[in-house]
Structures are given as C-alpha cells and as structure tokens.
Amino acid sequence: MKAALRDFAFEAGFSGMGVCRPDAIPAAKDRLGAFLGEGRQGQMSWLEERAAWRGDPGALWPEAKSVIMLAEVYEPEDSLALLSERERGIVAGYARGKDYHDIVKKRLKRVGRWLLEQAAGEEIKVFVDTAPVMEKPLAEAAGLGWQGKHTNLLSRDLGNWFFLGAIFTTLELEPDAPEGEHCGSCTACLDICPTNAFPAPFQLDARRCISYLTIEHHGPVPEEFRPALGNRIFGCDDCLAICPWNKFAARAREARYAGEAAPELGALAALDEAGFRERFKGTPIRRLGHARLMRNVLYAIGNSGAPHLAAAARPHLESADPAVRDAAAWALSRLGDMGESADRVT
Template sequence: MKDALKPRLVARALEEGFVACRICKPGDVPHVRERLDAFVAAGYHGQMGWMAERMAWRGDPQALWPEARSVIMLAESYAPLHDPLEILEHPRQGAVSVYAQGRDYHDIVKKRLKRLARWLVAEAACEVKVFVDTAPVPEKALAQASGLGWQGKHTNVLSRDWGNWAFLGSVFTTLDLEPDAPEVDHCGSCTACQDICPTQAFPAPYQLDARRCISYLTIEHKGPVAEDLRPALGNRIYGCDDCLAVCPWNKFAVRASDMRYHGGAGGDLATLVALDDAAFRARFSGSPIKRIGRARFVRNVLYAIGNSGDAALRGAAAALCDDPDGAVADAARWAVARLDVA
C-alpha cells in the first residue's frame, strides 16, 4: 500500500505547484541540536530569543510530534522574473527581498500543504500536521535529509534541479513512508555567496552571524542598527538577496508556479518614508512586510535615504527627526547628517 502511495503522493504534490517532494524520518537530523546549541552559544541569533526558548523542539522534530513517522518535505519556487540585484543601482528606490515582493508566502504555501494533506488523509486514513516556517521545525536540515536539496555555504537550501529560490514546507504524518536518500553538498570550492555579502555576515562557510545579516537587521532587529553597519545596507529596506542571487545553481531555477509572489513592494524612498501607520498597513496588507510595522520599516527607509547621496531627500528625512519612535528619529538624524556631508 505505502509503496503504491508514494509515487502518487509525489505526483499530487507537483500538481499542486510544488517543484519537488521528498521524504525522510523525523529522527534523520540528529546533528541539528548540536549545531543549534553552538549557534545560540555564539550569540549569532541576536535578538531572536524564540530560537533559544524552543530549542528542545527545534533540535528534535520527533519531540514536536512524537506520533509522526514520516516527514514529507516540499519546495515551492518563487524565482524572480528579473535580476534582483539590479535595483541596487537605483539608490532612490527601496530594494525589497524577492520573497516579500508579492503576497505572503505563508498563506499561499500553507493552503497548498493543507490541500495535499487532505488528499493524503483521504487516501490513507492517517494523521497529519503541516508547517510553513512558523513552528520550531528544522526545515533546512529536514530538506537535506529528505534529498530535497542541501544547505549551502550561505546556509540556505539549494538544489541542482531548482536553484535556491524556493520556500520550504513540511507535512508530518503518522504514515510510515519509504524515505528518500539524503542530498550531499555540491557547493565545491565556490565562495560567491560569501564574497558578495555586504556586511561579511558569514564567519565561515555554512555559518551565519545573524547580527550582521541585512535580512536580520531590516526585519528582525528592533531598535537602531549599529552605525558601522548602516552604510552597508545601501537601499535595502526589507531583506537582502545578494547571497541567493549569485549562486551559480540558479541557472536551473524553475519558474514560480504562482505569480502572486511577484509584485512591486518597493518604491520611491520619498513616498515610502512618508507613510504613517494607517498608510503603511493599507499599502502592505497581505504582504510579509506588514509584520515589521511602520516604525521599523520607515527606520530602514531612512537608512536608505542616508545612503542615497541625494540631497533632494534631506527634507523628507528631516521631517522625522522628532518622530515619536526613537529608532525612527535616530535614523532620520543620521540620514540628515549623512546627506549634509554628501
């Protein structure tokens, strides 16, 4: 029964829009806890205290749901239509990470996972749980254990079949499915992702110091960003794609199956910096950007204004020097000072 089910499951997953479907066991990632302990001990997690608080689950998928016998790992492409680094040549425009330029992937991927899970329950009368990045699941490690891809030197999952522009999702099930062979590393001697990082956030290959990562600084980090890191942000106002964009395996990138991932979330810095809370919420309704709130977003835009070298933006920054949010006011004063000497 299970031998006949697996190929139908994979076929169904592809019909749903996933680019790949592989299977592993919850206990196939025994190294995760040790690596997570080292990551947190080094302080690389920065302000992401939730990583330290839920390490028991994040370090052991079996502990998350003891009844699970198999983990179905899935990848969904969000490959960009254009070179994501091109926007960096236009300092008056805000650069937004490719994954956040359209609709929130959590909603889209989870709906696909739920449809696949319902199909599986109907076919095999099993129990299931679906996860998309919001639970303490070591998705990257499970992806490699399942053969979906491998964790590259930039710490993200990539594949020889679809590059590294993909969201990961998982279906935990009580079914005992035949696992796939784990994937091996194919990064070789390439250091493109390490070399391009504007803030040198990789202390070593396969290691990330989130405290220096632009994605972390613009999304997770609360309060002012360290002044020595601000110039390296350039015009990146939400996330960073540099290490992903230069990966040579992207020559095999698969076109996104859902065009809702693509949109125009960035825009003119002068317009974005003037957003009040209501305008921010309206503009980014249904977008991942909405979760960081107006203050953190405008803080990022002000750093971009300070890096723009465009004196015409000075007035927009100066208008926020007394903003009620301390981080925004600090960023505004920094931007004005930068433009005054530009």
C-alpha cells in the first residue's frame, strides 16, 4: 500500500513523500512553548491561540494513526541577483505565481481520494499551511529532510525550494526513518540575514525577519529595520537562496508557480485597490491587501536611491491608512524630497 501510494503521489505531481506517526514530534511542544515564551511570534497571535493543537498532532485529530507528508518543488529565479535592481520590488519565490495553497491542496485531495479507494472504511484530513500543523517537524520525522539552521526544511534531494502538505489518516502505515541534520559547520544562512533574525542556529525571532515584517506585521515597520528591507516587498529568500544544498535541488514540475520576480516599483505604487486586486488575483500577494503592499513598496522606494520615484510616493501622503502615510513620508525623506508635504502626513 505504501509503495503504491508513493507512486501515485509522484504521478500526481509531488516530488517527495514520507510517513510518520502523529506522536513522532514530542519535542515540538516544548520548542514552540519556548518560542512563544520569548514573544518571538510578534503579532502572530494565532500561533499562541492554537498552540495546544500545533504542539501535539494527536490532539488535532485523535483518531489519526499516520501522517503522510508530501513535498512539491517550486523553482524560483534567484532573489539575490535581484537585490541590485533597486527600482524593482522583489517578491519571494513561492509567491510569484498561482497560490500554492490551491494547487497543493488539490493534489493532496487527489492523493487522499486514491487512498480511500484502496482502503475502504478509513478516513483522511488534508492540511496545507492554514491549519495548526507543524509541517516542518513532521516532515523531518517522516524523513523528507531536516530543519536547517535557518529553521526551514532542507533536503539532500530537493534542496530548499519546496512546499509541504500533510494527509492525516486513520490508516496504519509503516513510518519512515527520520532525517538527520546535515548542515555541518556551514552558517551561510545565518550570516546573510539582513536583520540578524537568528538569535542562534536553529532559532528564529520572527519579529526581526523580513518575511514576517513584510507579510504578517500590521502597521508601520520599526524604523530600525526599514533600510534592511532593501527592495524586498513580499517576503525574503536570502537564507534559502544562499544554502549550498540548492545545488541538489530537484526541478519544478508545475509551471503555474512561475511569475514576475521583481515588478517595477513605480508601477506598483500607482495601483489603486481595484488594480491591486486584478493584478494579484489568485496569488499569495492578494491576501496581503492593498495597504500593506503599498507600505512595503514605499519602503522600497525610500531605499531605491532613485529621486524620480518621489513622484510615485508623494500621492500616498494622502492615504487613508496611517502606515501608508508614514511610509510615504519616510520614503520621501530618504529621497530628499519631503519639503513642506511633511505636515500632510498627520
């Protein structure tokens, strides 16, 4: 059954599969508790609200006997090469095309239906990133890879660039051996972080992470981090992109994940609500909302060193959103173009 399941999962578009028990990550609960105890989740209150389920997969669905972890590869253009394109805003590789939640979930359901056809009377639940499931520890326990020093999952066969999905099932499947850690003495991912978001290897302080600051954080980003954002407007791939294990990365099989890596800042700043919804329909960026994207674009304009982009920033001094007005004022001050318009920010 397990071998046939693996074959079908690969046929369905996945690049890796492993199985573990729901109780295979006993240390996760304490690690999560320590993370929350330090306040490193920032504004992500949902992490604390559902910590009991997140730290114990068995509590999420007590009837489950096996967790099937599946990996789907994406293959982005190198973000590090785009950092010098200061008049363009970098989008994290996973968010450039079709929303992975939709694609991966459909594949998981297809695999799940096949499994139910083979094992009558069993049940399944599928999860992609939106439920209180700790996918990375479970994937490590299932032998798909290991959590590197940057806390993301790494694989000797897939590199960094892959999504994770989970199928919980009442079917008893033989678990795979967990993957050991293979980072060695390498600290490339820690050294490259623009905001020093890693207090120690294998630890992340989300409050300093550019992915958190540009996506999860509401309101103005603390000024100390704004210059380090550079031209990143949605997420950050630096710690993933620098990893030496990427030389073994598998090729993506899904073309819909491809998209524009770094759109022009001036064009983005000109988008109104309707234009934003239309341009980013069906992508992860759509869930960010117009105001937060404008805030991020304005920080990037402020970091661009391009005085002509002041014209794109200036109209946002009249925004209804205070974080956008603040970002516009900051951008104009960085470009030396604030003038008397500072009074209009408040």
